[in-house]
Amino acid sequence: MSALPLAITQGDVSGIGPEIIAKLFRGSDAAGCFVVGDVGVMRRAAAMTGGMLSVATIEQAQDALNTPPRCVPVLRAEGLPIDLAQAPLGHVDARSGRAAAACIAQAAAMAMRGEVAGIVTAPIHKEALAAAGVAFPGHTEMLQSLAAIDGRMPPVRMMLANDELRTVLVTIHMSLRRAIDAVSFDAVLDTLRIAQRAAVQWGQPRPRIAVAGLNPHAGEGGLFGDEEVTIIAPAIAAARAEGIDARGPFAPDTVFMRARNSAGHPGEFDIVIAMTHDHGLIPVKYLGVEQGVNVTLGLPFVRTSPDHGTAFDIAGTGRADGSSLAAAVRMARRLASERR
Structure with a gap:
């Protein structure tokens, strides 16, 4: 996998995606990466973030491995609007949504063909996707569909991760x-x-998996809801019968503190399963959006993403923090090298 480049999709061009990509290519984390997107958009982003960054067109993914430092190699996605670089910053635009979907589709196709080590996706905007007629609410569902083989989509899940x-x-x-x-x-x-x-793919054959409940205090034995008794606990028992080290259900307001692995506090668990979006994402994001990485589990290729959105309110100001994108690139490389 080390001989293959990483593809970075440019995201919604009306948001901060191109800007944080330009910032990435000013440092060492971008080595061996290329952008699936539009040259004009990336030149606009380079100018917004201080200039002195060249942008070059490449014809195939492998060309990215021969690109000099401080140069952004761009492989143009098929079907991009000609006037994409004129899409307004900070506003929902159907062109931006259509282009974002086209870049994701092309990167996924390259990953399915084994041309890239993985893909890192810059943020997209769900309203822009809808305005463009894209029938997916987000990256996860779109990538699941694009990874279908003979009409069968792989079961996938979203993981948000940082060092803790x-x-x-x-x-x-x-x-x-x-x-x-x-x-x-x-x-x-x-x-x-x-x-x-x-976890097995990233070299952890028996992870300690905690399962958070759905209801307050994990239902208190059915007093605050019976999903823990009738659904979650039986699923944990079935997983344990298959050799999975699953435990719980635990109260969702404390299990994340128990799992947090920090200096002087070794976590009790390696992974926490959360029932709903905000139950699971708030604890990770509270620890620092700049280091959080979104990983799609279950795909036949590596996919990571920063754990923030398009930030229309600061698009074009040069204030966007590229730390989460850099973390996503580093994690994609690590997962690709450990994938079995």
Whole structure:
């Protein structure tokens, strides 16, 4: 895998994605990376972030390995609007949504063909996708569809991780009311299986997996809801019967503190399974958005992303922090090298 480059999709061009990519290429973390996107957009981003950064067109992924430092190699995605570099900053624009989807599709196709070690995706905007007629609410669902083989989509889950905590979600982009209904025995058990397989791929054959409950105090034996008794605990028991070291369900307001692995506080668990989007993501983001990385588990290729959005409010100001993107690149390299 070390002989293959990493593909970075440019994200929504009306947001901060191109800017943080330009900042990445000013440092050493960008070695062996290239951008799937538009040359004009990346030249605009280079100018916004201080200039003195060249942008060059490449014809194939492998060309990125021969690019000199402080040069952004760009492989143009098919189907991009000609006037994409004129898309307004800080506003929802259908061109930006259509272009973001095109870049993701091309990067995923290259990953499926084995042309790249993995893909790192810059932030997209869900309203812009919808304005462009893209029928996916986010990266995870789109990549799952693009990774289908013979019409069968792989089961995938979202993981948000940093150096202190790794959280995998049972449900993601849906209303909380729908998410509660989506917490089923099969969904919880499949999440445990996917997390276990991913850990094996990154060199951890028997991870300690904690499962957070859905209700306050994990239901207090059914007093505050019975999902822990009727759904979550049976799924944990089934996972343990398969040899997965799953434990819980634990109260969701304390399990993340127990799992946090920091100086002087070795975590009790390697992974926490959370039932809903915000239950799982708030603890990781609170520890620092700049170091958080979104990883899609279950895909046949490595995919990571920064754990923040398009930040329309600061797009074009040069104030965007590229730390999370750099962390996503480093994690993608590590996962690609450890993938078995």
